[in-house]
Amino acid sequence: MKRCSFDCLYCSLGLREEKTVERRVSVFPERVERELREALREVEAEVITFCGLGEPTLAGNLGELIGAVRKVSDLPVAVLTNSSLMESAEVRKELTLADVVKGKLDAEAEERFVKINRPHPSLQWRKVVEGIGEFRKEFGGEFAVEVMVTPHNLEACGGIAEVLRAIGPDEVQVNTPLRPSPVRPLRREELERVLGSFEGMRVRWVYGEEKPEVRRRVGFCRLRLLKRDEF
Numbered sequence: 001m002k003r004c005s006f007d008c009l010y011c012s013l014g015l016r017e018e019k020t021v022e023r024r025v026s027v028f029p030e031r032v033e034r035e036l037r038e039a040l041r042e043v044e045a046e047v048i049t050f051c052g053l054g055e056p057t058l059a060g061n062l063g064e065l066i067g068a069v070r071k072v073s074d075l076p077v078a079v080l081t082n083s084s085l086m087e088s089a090e091v092r093k094e095l096t097l098a099d100v101v102k103g104k105l106d107a108e109a110e111e112r113f114v115k116i117n118r119p120h121p122s123l124q125w126r127k128v129v130e131g132i133g134e135f136r137k138e139f140g141g142e143f144a145v146e147v148m149v150t151p152h153n154l155e156a157c158g159g160i161a162e163v164l165r166a167i168g169p170d171e172v173q174v175n176t177p178l179r180p181s182p183v184r185p186l187r188r189e190e191l192e193r194v195l196g197s198f199e200g201m202r203v204r205w206v207y208g209e210e211k212p213e214v215r216r217r218v219g220f221c222r223l224r225l226l227k228r229d230e231f
């Protein structure tokens with residue numbers, strides 16, 4: 001079940017009108033430590049990533065969970081976030097414990113933010129952008145921002161790029177929903193046309209990347225091991 005502060009039009013986890021900004025503890029660090037130790041016996045990993053079924057910063061103990069991972073492994077820790085809670089100093093502090101953070105910005109203004117990300121009513125585009133900017137200043141690790149481009153924000157890429165240029169992430173990742181999604185992904189040539197908007201920034205785009213080689217897959221038994229209880 002998705003637990004998120006957004007309900008993006010393109011979400012591959014399915015649409016869910018109920019959204020939350022309430023941070024709470026749903027997994028204890030001891031469990032992460034134990035299960036990760038077991039999983040790493042079977043999996044060759046390059047990075048340990050917090051993502052999951054929704055927004056990872058809704059975990060009220062994210063900082064502790066990152067600490068639990070550090071006890072088990074020297075691998076870099078990444079967090080994929082929709083940036084919505086970056087306006088909170090507490091959330092930003094916990095995120096700085098990671099080595100890599102990937103945020104998200106799909107809109108250049110409030111109206112499109114509401115249309116595409118369908119956020120919790122307490123969230124405002126301007127505050128989210130300010131939060132991303134603050135985080136950029138505070139974080140010494142690798143900071144990327146993903147822009148998920150769909151037919152709904154194709155013409156907004158110039159505006160989004162302008163906002164990101166002022167923030168200065170290390171990298172911009174131009175993406176389109178290639179996983180099963182209620183929204184049609186852009187074709188390669190459509191997405192390629194917006195790349196010019198991001199000129200001057202380090203850009204990666206989904207059609208320009210080679211599929212990484214996965215050396216060892218996790219079977220269903222292991223996935224069950226990693227499955228979390230109901231949030």
Ligand code: SF4
Nearest residue numbers: 004006007008011082
């Ligand atoms: S932020 Fe991610 S998990 Fe949340 S609704 Fe959007 S796509 Fe889905």
